[in-house]
Structure formats: C-alpha cells, structure tokens
Amino acid sequence: MNLQIALLLSQDGITNGAIYALLALALVLLFAVTRVIFIPQGEFVSMGALTLASFQAGRTPGTLWLLMGAGVAVAIVDGIVAWRRAREGGPHARVASIVGWNLAYPALAALVLFSIDPARLALPLQVALALALIVPLGPMIYRLAFQPIAHASVLVLLIVAVAVHLALVGLGLLFFGAEGTRTPAFSDARFELGPIGINGQTLWVIGASIALIAALYAFFERTLYGKALRATAINRAGARLMGISTVLAGRLSFALAALIGALSGVLVAPITTIYYDTGFLFGLKGFVAAIVGGLASYPLAAVGALFVGMLESFSSFWASAYKEVIVFTVIIPVLLWRSLTTRATGDDE
Amino acid sequence: MSTPAAQSHPVRVRTLPRGTLALAAFVALLAAAPLVLPEFHVTLLDYIGLYALVALGLVLLTGVAGLTSFGQAAFVGIGAYTSAWLTTVSPLPSWLAWTGGSPWVGLALGLALTLVVAWMLGALTLRLSGHYLPLGTIAWGISLYFLFGNLDVLGGHTGLTGIPSLEAFGFAIRDARDFHYLIWAVLLGAIWLTRNLLDSREGRAIRALKGGAIMAESMGIDTARSKIVAFLIAALFAALSGWMYAHMQRFVNPTPFGLGFGIEYLFMAVIGGASHVWGAVLGAGVVTILKQWLQDLLPALLGQTGNFEVIVFGVLMVLVLQRAPEGLWPIVARVFASRERSAAREVPRAEPLPRRTLPARGTTLLEVRGVTKRYGGLLANHRIDLDVRAGEVLALIGPNGAGKSTLFDCLSGVIAPTEGEVRFLGQRIDAMRARRIARLGMSRTFQHVRLLPTMSVLENVALGAHLRGARGVVAASLHAERAEERRLLAEAARQIERVGLGERMFETAGSLALGQQRLVEIARALASDPCLLLLDEPAAGLRYLEKQALAELLDRLRADGMGVLLVEHDMEFVMGLADRVVVMEFGEKIAEGLPEQVQNDPAVLEAYLGGID
Numbered sequence: 003m004n005l006q007i008a009l010l011l012s013q014d015g016i017t018n019g020a021i022y023a024l025l026a027l028a029l030v031l032l033f034a035v036t037r038v039i040f041i042p043q044g045e046f047v048s049m050g051a052l053t054l055a056s057f058q059a060g061r062t063p064g065t066l067w068l069l070m071g072a073g074v075a076v077a078i079v080d081g082i083v084a085w086r087r088a089r090e091g092g093p094h095a096r097v098a099s100i101v102g103w104n105l106a107y108p109a110l111a112a113l114v115l116f117s118i119d120p121a122r123l124a125l126p127l128q129v130a131l132a133l134a135l136i137v138p139l140g141p142m143i144y145r146l147a148f149q150p151i152a153h154a155s156v157l158v159l160l161i162v163a164v165a166v167h168l169a170l171v172g173l174g175l176l177f178f179g180a181e182g183t184r185t186p187a188f189s190d191a192r193f194e195l196g197p198i199g200i201n202g203q204t205l206w207v208i209g210a211s212i213a214l215i216a217a218l219y220a221f222f223e224r225t226l227y228g229k230a231l232r233a234t235a236i237n238r239a240g241a242r243l244m245g246i247s248t249v250l251a252g253r254l255s256f257a258l259a260a261l262i263g264a265l266s267g268v269l270v271a272p273i274t275t276i277y278y279d280t281g282f283l284f285g286l287k288g289f290v291a292a293i294v295g296g297l298a299s300y301p302l303a304a305v306g307a308l309f310v311g312m313l314e315s316f317s318s319f320w321a322s323a324y325k326e327v328i329v330f331t332v333i334i335p336v337l338l339w340r341s342l343t344t345r346a347t348g349d350d351e
Numbered sequence: 352m353s354t355p356a357a358q359s360h361p362v363r364v365r366t367l368p369r370g371t372l373a374l375a376a377f378v379a380l381l382a383a384a385p386l387v388l389p390e391f392h393v394t395l396l397d398y399i400g401l402y403a404l405v406a407l408g409l410v411l412l413t414g415v416a417g418l419t420s421f422g423q424a425a426f427v428g429i430g431a432y433t434s435a436w437l438t439t440v441s442p443l444p445s446w447l448a449w450t451g452g453s454p455w456v457g458l459a460l461g462l463a464l465t466l467v468v469a470w471m472l473g474a475l476t477l478r479l480s481g482h483y484l485p486l487g488t489i490a491w492g493i494s495l496y497f498l499f500g501n502l503d504v505l506g507g508h509t510g511l512t513g514i515p516s517l518e519a520f521g522f523a524i525r526d527a528r529d530f531h532y533l534i535w536a537v538l539l540g541a542i543w544l545t546r547n548l549l550d551s552r553e554g555r556a557i558r559a560l561k562g563g564a565i566m567a568e569s570m571g572i573d574t575a576r577s578k579i580v581a582f583l584i585a586a587l588f589a590a591l592s593g594w595m596y597a598h599m600q601r602f603v604n605p606t607p608f609g610l611g612f613g614i615e616y617l618f619m620a621v622i623g624g625a626s627h628v629w630g631a632v633l634g635a636g637v638v639t640i641l642k643q644w645l646q647d648l649l650p651a652l653l654g655q656t657g658n659f660e661v662i663v664f665g666v667l668m669v670l671v672l673q674r675a676p677e678g679l680w681p682i683v684a685r686v687f688a689s690r691e692r693s694a695a696r697e698v699p700r701a702e703p704l705p706r707r708t709l710p711a712r713g714t715t716l717l718e719v720r721g722v723t724k725r726y727g728g729l730l731a732n733h734r735i736d737l738d739v740r741a742g743e744v745l746a747l748i749g750p751n752g753a754g755k756s757t758l759f760d761c762l763s764g765v766i767a768p769t770e771g772e773v774r775f776l777g778q779r780i781d782a783m784r785a786r787r788i789a790r791l792g793m794s795r796t797f798q799h800v801r802l803l804p805t806m807s808v809l810e811n812v813a814l815g816a817h818l819r820g821a822r823g824v825v826a827a828s829l830h831a832e833r834a835e836e837r838r839l840l841a842e843a844a845r846q847i848e849r850v851g852l853g854e855r856m857f858e859t860a861g862s863l864a865l866g867q868q869r870l871v872e873i874a875r876a877l878a879s880d881p882c883l884l885l886l887d888e889p890a891a892g893l894r895y896l897e898k899q900a901l902a903e904l905l906d907r908l909r910a911d912g913m914g915v916l917l918v919e920h921d922m923e924f925v926m927g928l929a930d931r932v933v934v935m936e937f938g939e940k941i942a943e944g945l946p947e948q949v950q951n952d953p954a955v956l957e958a959y960l961g962g963i964d
Contacts, residue, residue, distance in 0.1 A: 039482055041489075150673045156482050157419055161621060162672050164421065164614055169665025175657045286489065293486060323501040330494035337475045337487055 009198045011315045017204045017273060018287075019311025020211035021047075024266045025288030026295070026303040027218065028259040033297045034235035035255040038148055039160045042167040044285025046136060046263025048174055048278055051271035053132040053264075055183040057120035064177020065135050066115060070108040072142040077104040079146065103138070111135060125188065129268050133261065140260025141253035148256075149249060167282065174278035182275040185268075207269045214265065215304070218258075231255055283326070287314070290333050296340060306336075370684075381535050385528035394527045395639065397599065400534035403635035404592040406619040407541055407628060408585030413617065414625030415549065416581040417561030418477070421613045422488030425495040426465050426586045428608030430593030432499060433461035435511045435603045440504075454517055458594045462587055469586035470579065477578045484582070492610045499605035510604030517598050530599045537595065541588055542628050544828040548584075549628075551827035551836060552820045555810055557581050559803060566801035569763060570879065571789035571818040580824055589616075611661075618668055624680030633680050638664070696857050699809075699840035704819050707792060709882050709912040710776065712742035716883045716914040717762070717793075722771035722781070724757050724938075731757040733938045734771070739883060744905060744915040746925045746946075749935035750958060755918045756798050758935070759887050762916075763795045764788040775883070790818055794881035796872035798888050798918070804861025808852060808871055811860045812843040815878030846874040851900055866892035870901070883914045890924050902928050926950065934958065 025043055032040045049065050056063035080100045087093065111134060120128060147166050151158060189202035222228040233241040234251040242248055267281065274280070287310050294306025310329060317328040385393050405423050413419040434457025437443075443452055450456040476487040500508045517524040517533070524533050548554045556577045559567040564574045597603050615638065623634020645660035653659060671678065710716065717739040724732040731754045739745045747755050761768040764785035773781040780788050794815065802811050816839045822832035847856050850870040855863060860871055869889055876884055886905075890898050898921070905915055905928060919925045925932065925946070932949040934942040936958040942949050949955055 039486065147669050154672075154676075155417075157413075157417065157485070158672055158676065160482055160485055161419065161617065162669055164617070165665045165668035165672070167665070168614065168661040168668075172657075172659050172662035172665065176653060176655065176659060176662070179655070180657065286493065289486060290490065293483070297482075324497070326497045327494040327501070330490040330497075333487060333490040334472075334475060337479070337483060340483075341475055341478045 006198060007319070011319055012312065013198065013200065013204055015312035015315035016308065017207050017311070018270075018314060019308035020208050021266045021270050021284065022287045022291050022310050023304040023307035024211055024214060024262050025285055026291035026307045027215065027300055028262040029285075029288055029292045030295060030297060030300055030303050031231075031235075031255055032259050033292075035231055036144070036148065036152070036252045037156050037159055038163055039156065039297075040259065041160070041163045041285065041289075042143075042170050043259060043263055043288060044281030044283065045167065045170040045174065046140070046260050046281065047267035047270065047284050048178075048276055048281030049139075049170075050132055050136050050264030050267030051185065051276040051281075052174070052178045052183060052267075052278065053135055054128055054268050054271060055185050055276070056178070057123070057128045057131060058185060059183075060119070060121040062115060063132075063135065064173070065139070066108075066112055068173060068177065069111060069135055069139060069142075072139060072146065073104040073108040076142050076145050077101065080104070104142070107138065132268060133264050136264035137257055137260045140256035140258070144252050144256040149252060152248065152252065171279050171282065174281075178278045180278065182277040182280070183271070184275045185271040187272040203272050207273070210265070210269055214262065227254060287311075287329060290329065290336070293333060293340070294336055378539070382532075385531045390527055393531050395643065397527055397530050397534050399632075399635045399639050400531075400538045401592045401596050401599075402616065402619060402639060403632045404534075404538050404541055405589045405616045406623065406631035406635050407538070407545060408588035409617055409620035410625055410628055410631045411545055411549075411557070412581050412585040413620055414627070414630070415561065416557050416578060418578060418581065419485045419617065420488040420582070420585065421485055421610060421617060422472075422492035422495075423585065423589045423616045424608045424610070424613035425488075425492045426469065426589035427593035427596065427612075428495060428499060428603075428605070429465050429468065430458075430461040430590030431597035431603045431608070432505055432511075432593075433457055433464055434594050435514050435597045436505060438515050439511050439513055454515060454594075454598055458591075461590050461594055465586050465590035466583060469583050473579045473582045477575060477582065488613070489610060492613045496605055496609040499608060506604070508605060510602055512602040514597055514601045514603070516601065524598075527599070530595065534595055534599075537591065538632070541591075542632075545584075545628050547830045548824065548828045551830070551832065552813070552817060552822065552839060553577070553580070553824045553827045555806075555814055556817060558806065559814060563801060563803050565765060565785075566797065567814065568785040569765060569789060569795055569797075570814050570875070571786045572814070573786060584824075615664070618664060620678075621668065622671055622678055624678030626677065627680040627684070629684075630678050630680035633683060634678065637679065698844050698853070698856065699837055700844075701834075701837040701841040703845075704816070704838050704842050704880070706880050707882060710741045712740075712912050714741045715739075716741055716776060717916070718772075718774040719758075719762065720772040720774075722758065722761055722768045722773060724754070724761055724766070725769045730938045732761065732768070735935070735940050737933050737940070737943070739914045739916050741882065741914050742909055742912045743930040744909055744917055744928055746917045746919060746929035746932045747935065748919065748922075748925060748932060749941075752937075753935040754938040755935055756887060757938075759795065759798075759885055759916075759918065763793060763885055789879065792880075792882040793885065794876035794879045794883075795885035796869065796876050796887055796889060800865065800868045800872055802860040802868055802871060802875075805859055807857050808847060808860050808863070809840060809843055809856045811871055812847055812874045812878050813839050815846070815875035816842050816880075818879060843874070843878050846877045847871070849877065850874045850904065851897070864892070866894065866897060869893065870897075873901075873904075877908075881913070883916070884908065886915065886917045886919075888918055888920065890919055890921050898924055 025047070028043055029040060032038050053063040053065045077100055084097065084100065120131060123131070143166060147162055148159065151162065187201070187203040188206045191202035193200045222232055230241070230246045231251055231254060233244065233246055234248060238248060241251070267276065270276070288307065291306035291310050292303045294309070295302030310332070313332060314325060314329050318325045321328065384396055405427060409420070409423060434454050437447065437450060437457040437460060438452050438454050443450070472487055472491060476484040499505055505511060524530060549558065556567060556572045557580065559572060560574055560577055567574050619634035619638045620631055621634070622637055623632065624630025642660050645663055649659040650656045715738050719735055719737045722732055722735045723730070735758060737745065747758070749755055760766045762773055764780065764783050764787070768781050771781065772779065775788065775791055775793055778791065780791070819842065820835050820839050822835050826832040844856060847853060850873050852867060852870055852874065855867065860868060863871065869892060873886065873889055890901055893901060902924060909915060917925070917929065929946055932944065932946050933940060934949055934952070934955050941954045941958060942952045944952070
C-alpha cells in the first residue's frame with residue numbers, strides 16, 4: 003500500500019463514516035427519548051435513496067403507497083381512540099389534525115406526484131419530494147408499532163423493532179424490486195489535492211453531515227422542542243410532570259430519525275449502489291458506532307462511526323471478502339471495553 | 352406488565368391430569384405420523400421439530416430469563432458445519448484421525464465449540480445491561496454468516512455436500528421418517544430436561560433473573576452465572592438442532608444460518624408463547640406452516656417473486672406483542688387445563704436442613720464505623736456508627752428520607768458505602784458483593800417488596816434457601832436432586848408456616864395483600880438460616896393482630912440468639928420490641944439508647960415533632 007491508496011481509502015472511510023455518524027446520532031437519540039433500539043433505522047436510508055431513484059427514472063415510488071397505507075392505519079387507530087374518548091365524555095380529539103396529517107397529507111402528496119413529472123424537476127426539488135414522502139413515515143411507525151407499548155421493557159421494544167425491520171425490508175422488496183440503483187452525483191466537480199482527487203460527492207456527504215449535525219445541535223440547544231426532547235431523554239417521568247408529552251417526544255424523535263435516515267440515503271446513493279436491503283447493513287454499522295458511545299454519548303458515537311468507516315474501507319483493501327466479518331466482529335472488543343469500564347447493572351427495568 | 356392470571360407457568364401444567372392426557376395423545380400422534388402421512392408432511396414435521404428445539408432454548412433465554420438472542424441460527428450453523436466438515440473432509444487431518452470422521456464425534460465437537468463461543472459472547476455482554484446481548488448476537492450472527500460463506504474449507508457460498516446420514520446401534524437413520532423419530536425424541540427429551548430444570552433450585556435462580564436480580568443477589572444467587580447457564584443451554588439446543596439438520600439434509604450452505612433465520616427463531620418463541628416450553632413447539636409449528644402457505648400464496652397474489660412472507664410475519668409479530676404478549680400457548684392451554692387448578696397439594700415435608708451454629712448471645716455481629724454514602728452532592732448517610740449483637744433487636748428509626756434504607760443497602764452489599772468500615776462477624780464486608788455477604792449469614796427484606804409475582808409463595812421462599820443447596824444444573828435437569836429439593840421446599844414450607852401464611856403457600860406471591868407479601872419476604876430471609884436479619888419496615892401494611900404475631904416471632908428469634916436490625920415507623924411496635932434504638936435524621940445519627948431514653952431525647956423530639964419556639 004502506498005500513500006496514494008491510503009489517502010484514497012481514507013477518503014472512502016471518512017465518507018462512509020460520516021453517514022454512519024448520522025445514523026448513530028439518530029439511534030442514540032431514539033434510544034434516549036423512547037428506549038427503542040431502532041433496528042430499522044437503515045430502512046429509511048434505502049427508502050430515501052430508492053424513492054429519489056424512482057423519481058429520476060420517471061416511476062411512482064412505492065413509498066407513496068406505504069405513506070398512504072400507514073396514514074389510513076394511523077387515522078383508524080387514532081380515530082378509534084378519539085371515538086372512545088368522546089363516548090366516555092372525555093375531551094374531543096382534534097379530528098382536523100388526525101385527518102389532515104394522516105389522510106389529507108398523503109393524498110396531497112399523491113396529487114402533486116401525479117400532476118407533475120418528478121423526473122424533470124431540479125435535483126433539490128426531487129430530494130425535497132423524497133423527504134416529504136419518507137419523513138412522515140417515522141412518526142406513523144412510532145404511532146402504530148411503539149406508542150401502544152411505550153412502557154414495555156427495552157427487550158420487548160427491541161423485538162418489536164426487529165419485527166418492524168422485517169416488514170419494512172419486505173415492503174422495500176415489493177416496492178423497488180431486487181434490482182440495485184445508483185443515482186447521479188450531486189456535482190461532477192473534482193478537486194485535485196496533491197496526489198489525490200477528491201470527488202464532489204464526497205464533499206457533499208461530509209459537508210451535509212456536518213451541517214446536519216450543527217443543525218441538530220442548534221435544535222437541541224436553542225429551541226423549546228429540542229429542549230423538551232432532551233428533558234424527556236434525561237427523565238421521562240419528570241418531563242411528563244413538566245407538561246412535556248412523551249407521545250409528542252416520541253413522534254418528534256421518530257420524525258427526526260426518519261429525516262436523518264432519508265437524507266443519508268439521498269447523500270449516499272450516488273456513491274454506493276443501493277438495494278432494498280442495503281440500508282440494514284448501514285444501520286447496523288451505525289449501531290456498532292452507537293455502542294462505542296454506550297448508546298448514550300453523541301460525540302463518542304460520531305468517533306466510533308469514523309472508526310467503523312475507516313476499518314471497513316481498509317479491510318476492503320486487505321481482505322475484501324471478510325470486510326463485513328471484520329466490521330461486525332469489532333463489536334466484540336468494543337463490548338469487552340464497555341464491559342470492563344461499566345459497573346455491573348442490577349435490575350434493568 | 353401482564354396480569355398474573357395470564358401466566359400459567361410450565362411447572363404448573365404438569366400437575367393437571369387433563370394436560371397429561373393431552374401430552375400422551377400428542378406423543379401417540381407423533382409416533383403414528385410417519386406411518387400414515389405422506390413424505391412431504393413428515394419432512395415438514397421434521398423441520399418443525401428442529402426449529403422447535405432452537406425455539407425451546409429461546410423460551411428459556413427470553414421468556415424465562417428475560418434475555419434474548421437473534422443469533423441462535425449461528426449456533427445452529429456451528430453445530431451443522433462442525434459435523435458436516437468433519438464427516439466430509441478428505442483427507443482427515445492427522446490430529447483428527449482418531450475420530451474416523453464419525454458424526455457422533457462431530458456432534459461432540461460442535462457442542463464443545465458452541466460452548467466456547469457462547470461462553471465468550473456471554474461473558475462479554477451479560478455484565479452489561481440487557482440489550483447488549485441481543486445487539487452482540489445480531490453482529491455475531493452476521494459476521495458468522497459471512498464467515499461461513501467465505502471460508503474455502505467450508506465450501507464458500509455453495510456449502511458442503513455428501514454429508515453421511517446417521518447410524519446408531521445398528522439402525523440406519525436415513526430418510527425423513529427415520530429422522531422424525533430421532534428429532535422428536537430429542538425434542539421431547541429437551542423439553543423434559545428444561546421443565547425439570549425450571550422446577551428446581553437452579554431453575555428458580557434463572558426464573559428470578561427477570562425482574563428480581565437485586566433480590567436474587569441478596570439471597571446469594573450468582574445472577575451472572577445463571578444468565579450464562581441459560582444462554583449456554585439455549586446455544587447447545589441450537590447446535591444440536593443444527594447437527595441433526597446437517598445429517599438429515601446431507602448438505603449445508605450458509606443461508607439457513609443467517610440473521611434472518613435467527614430472527615425467525617425468536618418469532619417462533621414469541622408467537623408460540625415465550626414463557627412456556629410448549630410455546631416453542633406451537634410457535635415453530637405455526638410459523639413453519641404459515642411460512643409454507645404464504646410462500647405459495649403471496650408471490651402469486653403480488654405477481655412478484657420474493658420473501659414477502661416477512662411482511663406478514665413482521666406485522667403479525669407487532670400485533671402479538673401488543674395484544675397478546677404471552678403468545679398463543681396460554682390460549683391453547685386453557686382448553687387442556689381443568690378449572691380447579693389449585694387442587695389440594697401436599698405440603699412438602701422432609702428431614703430439616705443442617706443449621707448454622709449461631710454465635711453466642713451478646714457477641715457483636717455487626718460493627719458499623721463511620722459509614723458515609725454520598726450521591727453527588729447529597730449525603731445520604733454521614734458517619735454512621737452502630738453495633739448489632741446476637742440476641743438483640745436494634746431498631747433504626749427516623750423520619751422519611753433520613754437515609755435508613757440507604758444504610759440497609761450499604762450494610763447488605765446492594766450498594767457500596769463511599770467511606771467507612773462495616774464488619775460482620777469480625778470480617779470486613781463494606782467492599783463485598785451482596786451475594787458473598789449473604790453467604791456469611793446476613794439476610795434481609797426490602798422496603799419495596801421484591802417478590803416474583805408469578806411464582807408461588809413456596810417457590811419465592813425457597814429462593815431464600817438457595818445457598819443451603821448445592822446440586823447443580825445437570826442434576827437438576829435430570830431431577831437427580833429430588834432429595835435435596837424436597838428438603839429445600841420443606842424448609843421453605845416451615846418458614847412460611849412460621850410467619851403464619853401456611854394457607855397461602857401454593858398461591859402466586861402477586862395475589863397476596865401487601866402486608867402478607869412483607870411476611871413472605873421475612874420467611875424468605877429466614878429460609879437462608881441467617882444469624883443476622885435486616886428487616887426494612889416489616890410491619891407496614893399489617894393489621895393489628897398480624898403485627899402482634901410478627902412481634903412474637905421476632906421475640907422468639909431473639910430468644911434463639913439471632914440479631915435483628917429493624918427499620919420501622921410504627922412506634923408502638925418498635926418501643927415494645929426493641930432492646931436498643933438508633934435514631935437518624937438527614938443522614939446523621941442523632942441519638943442512640945434504650946427505647947425510653949430515646950423517647951425523651953430532646954433531639955429526637957425535635958426531629959419528630961418540630962422545634963419548640
């Protein structure tokens with residue numbers, strides 16, 4: 003290996019590491035706020051990328067049907083709850099909000115998609131449309147799968163997360179088929195930096211990741227909703243007593259996770275061929291990174307993500323067949339390290 | 352939290368005659384199946400049996416011990432590949448020449464390898480909180496799958512072919528019908544072993560893991576060991592299933608050992624009913640048949656080929672966990688279970704267990720010197736000194752928040768004091784873990800009752816006697832420890848009668864009133880044959896007569912020479928019973944002395960009644 007190859011591999015490693023860092027942040031956020039170990043995080047990546055690819059190929063993405071279907075399901079579930087509450091003389095639910103978000107919004111999305119030709123839109127608009135389809139799925143999944151058992155043990159929530167993962171991967175196959183897709187790069191620019199060339203897309207990925215992390219930081223530090231999420235993460239019961247709704251916190255954090263996931267997918271699609279199940283491995287690598295931070299520390303998770311990216315990139319050079327083995331086996335020393343530095347726990351719940 | 356009524360535990364089903372009948376009918380049907388069913392259905396039953404064996408391990412791990420693994424398919428793979436490799440490799444490496452490529456040696460090697468790998472994984476993850484084991488198994492399941500697929504010795508993604516079938520005692524086990532008997536005999540054997548284990552001292556320790564780890568450690572149970580035991584058994588069942596699979600299929604490739612199958616095994620356990628051994632069989636049957644049916648139906652319906660059944664399984668799983676977290680088995684079991692389930696059961700009687708010799712009356716049992724517990728800036732305990740002697744009741748009183756329960760936790764090893772020295776029978780114990788202190792002869796109750804609500808009162812109290820038994824997991828699984836078990840249960844029964852709950856012995860602990868649950872805690876503490884008893888608010892929630900009975904019991908224990916340290920708010924109870932009283936306020940000891948001295952102490956009066964301005 004010479005310096006040039008090393009630099010090239012590092013460039014790959016940092017690019018992928020930036021994506022893993024975003025996913026790891028989403029995973030840490032979800033675990034802190036809702037205690038859900040969200041295995042399907044990677045599915046947002048696949049769906050975001052493949053939805054964008056569908057637009058560019060002039061097809062209607064299946065995620066539109068998923069959004070409409072999930073919306074109807076949420077409307078039914080919320081409708082039943084609202085009806086029961088009204089019958090018992092409780093406060094009336096805001097019907098407009100239930101219908102608006104779950105029925106009208108997906109219908110509007112369908113109307114937009116069928117009335118314009120997304121393939122001819124500019125890239126930023128295509129990305130915005132893809133996000134508009136994927137991000138609402140986050141809170142809908144929370145509503146359907148997790149909210150009814152929000153107080154169950156971490157273990158039960160984890161099993162449910164795995165079930166949701168299976169269902170979403172199956173749906174991904176149904177909507178997008180087994181073929182992989184790669185979208186055109188955001189920019190064709192190349193920069194020569196000494197001995198190596200840097201792709202424009204690499205800069206896009208790294209720049210967007212940094213921008214997103216900065217935006218999240220500002221959100222958590224400066225806004226009321228961000229502070230509410232932090233409060234819920236620190237002390238759920240205490241936050242509730244202060245009038246912060248855990249349901250709202252759950253939906254909001256799932257919306258953020260979906261946004262982060264879909265955006266990662268859009269960013270990575272020009273670099274890697276994305277299949278319906280590619281996201282899962284992305285998500286799991288995010289998990290390895292998140293575990294480095296003990297599922298609690300954002301900075302450690304980001305460092306872990308860069309480490310995973312580099313390890314993957316270099317092991318694909320040295321022993322490409324064993325790339326995945328090496329990346330996922332690294333969790334063992336990480337767990338050993340955590341096990342030695344963490345005090346033994348008693349009752350989990 | 353599910354209602355106790357929904358959780359009929361496997362150990363109970365055994366006593367139901369209708370259940371026994373159903374089991375006999377089931378076994379008869381199984382035996383007849385290969386004689387009447389076409390080959391295809393026999394093969395399907397074989398697979399159900401193989402899957403059920405893996406799911407059975409997950410019942411023990413997930414439903415009973417409250418841990419989980421998505422990597423069981425990888426253990427199946429180790430069992431399958433080890434024997435597949437050994438029986439097909441040519442030439443046999445010289446260091447393995449003695450094996451002659453025998454599948455039976457392959458089985459032994461596969462199980463041994465599984466033990467090593469599972470032990471390593473368990474040792475790494477089980478000390479961490481519960482979700483690291485499943486995350487670790489996901490990662491390990493994926494990496495082992497890729498390893499199988501990339502190792503040339505294991506045939507890469509095409510796998511290994513030409514694996515021999517089995518032969519035992521001159522019988523050839525070759526086709527699906529032969530394997531049917533082998534697989535189901537092994538499965539029924541494994542179910543028998545598992546049920547025996549759950550109904551034993553070691554099994555109670557495993558059942559206490561889910562929601563009772565702190566209590567279990569205070570009763571002297573090594574919870575880390577119990578977790579590893581459950582994980583190892585689950586891994587061994589999986590490897591055994593893999594071995595049979597390899598020799599039945601006669602070829603192996605990496606596909607059935609990937610993460611997807613690992614998840615499916617867990618689904619089988621959860622859908623069938625993860626806290627019931629028969630739930631594994633039911634779940635394996637339902638999932639396997641449903642999958643078969645969906646794999647035909649869905650591609651035709653959707654006009655595409657692919658594993659679309661996972662969508663149905665995913666949604667089904669979410670619904671089951673939301674609507675029926677106990678799975679399908681309780682629904683089926685209701686058909687077999689008779690109404691009058693708690694028929695008069697015999698109170699266990701056996702020769703008493705040997706007792707520890709109590710220290711002479713007046714010996715100092717516990718010496719506490721300068722114990723301080725700090726939580727950040729909060730001083731929960733500040734330089735506490737006290738002594739407890741054999742044959743006395745020392746009462747620790749003080750307003751709420753004075754730090755009494757924190758002191759109890761420091762003394763019994765649940766938490767470590769920040770500073771200070773604690774000696775028990777002359778030995779330093781302030782750095783010791785709860786379970787070692789329990790072994791020395793200290794036992795305690797908890798202010799917030801820590802019972803296992805779905806287990807019977809008898810079993811809860813028997814947990815206290817854990818350290819007085821010694822027979823291990825193997826003996827328990829074979830029920831070769833019945834003599835010892837009877838003595839443990841008899842001891843538990845004696846202590847239950849001693850606290851006046853003889854009538855309620857076979858009821859679930861969760862069905863008792865709070866006051867009675869406190870008495871069960873005392874019985875559990877007594878079952879460990881302690882010389883020092885720490886009681887945290889034992890009289891709270893008791894009625895007047897029950898309080899009197901408790902006072903008499905403590906009086907008798909004192910007369911026998913036991914030391915009692917008591918936290919209590921009921922002043923009449925305390926002043927009538929205690930030999931000496933220590934008063935705490937805001938983490939400090941403010942008074943110590945005879946009951947009447949303390950009652951007139953101005954500092955105590957101020958703490959309780961407020962200052963006189």
